[in-house]
Amino acid sequence: MTCTCATGCPSSTIQRNYLWAPQAELRYRTGWYGPWGVHPAMSTFALDPTFASQLDNMISYLNNEFSVWNLAIDWIGSAGTYVDCDNYPYHSTARAFDLTAIALTGVSSFLIDSNQSWQDSIVHKRRYLSMICAARMFFGSGGVLGAGFPGHQNHIHIDNWHSLNTLNLGSISDRGILRQILNCYENPLVNIDGSAVWNYVDEYFLNSLLTKIKMNCTHPTSSIWNTLGFLHLIVKHGVANQSAGFYTGNC
Numbered sequence: 001m002t003c004t005c006a007t008g009c010p011s012s013t014i015q016r017n018y019l020w021a022p023q024a025e026l027r028y029r030t031g032w033y034g035p036w037g038v039h040p041a042m043s044t045f046a047l048d049p050t051f052a053s054q055l056d057n058m059i060s061y062l063n064n065e066f067s068v069w070n071l072a073i074d075w076i077g078s079a080g081t082y083v084d085c086d087n088y089p090y091h092s093t094a095r096a097f098d099l100t101a102i103a104l105t106g107v108s109s110f111l112i113d114s115n116q117s118w119q120d121s122i123v124h125k126r127r128y129l130s131m132i133c134a135a136r137m138f139f140g141s142g143g144v145l146g147a148g149f150p151g152h153q154n155h156i157h158i159d160n161w162h163s164l165n166t167l168n169l170g171s172i173s174d175r176g177i178l179r180q181i182l183n184c185y186e187n188p189l190v191n192i193d194g195s196a197v198w199n200y201v202d203e204y205f206l207n208s209l210l211t212k213i214k215m216n217c218t219h220p221t222s223s224i225w226n227t228l229g230f231l232h233l234i235v236k237h238g239v240a241n242q243s244a245g246f247y248t249g250n251c
């Protein structure tokens, strides 16, 4: 591979048409059917090998949670991974993945769409959140950019340039994720935009949610373990399509 880009080059790439297991095939988003993405066929994407294995772990985790409810990941949509000489080093080094959809099969079929689900009915919002929270469990602040981040209303950008860390109220991407959680489980009027600074209203609703799910003694911004425990519970609520408190921590 010849690459002379100032933004960086991939050290190596592998070609993948699935994540985690061949049953979870990758599909390229080719267009739109109304607000929903069109993903007609299995597609092959170039990925950095380490990044690919991290994505595999994320999909494996998510599939395991859905399997509790007799659902399985059928295919995964993407708008792209490697972009030669992209302005951002993430895509120019194949260490980024633009997630557009996850389709589920099993007792019923269900489509989580990165453009539509976050603004659709509550079950769609909850499952979109499960998808984005699972991503945040495996990648750090700034490595997961979704609907609450400017320019990411129709795909979730995931990259591994940021090491795994605690939820950070100073991060625009983490504020967007946290506000989506509050919008979905506490008050639908909470604006999911992560651009504004974290304020006392956000903190009020976060504390209310933490009390309901019995995690009020393990604030998610206080340690990496609390972050992971909190996000794991949000993933489980979304997969199950249940209100806050269906699953609880130990406080």
Ligand SMILES: [Zn+2]
Binding pocket: 091, 096, 097, 098, 157, 158
């Ligand atoms: Zn991207």
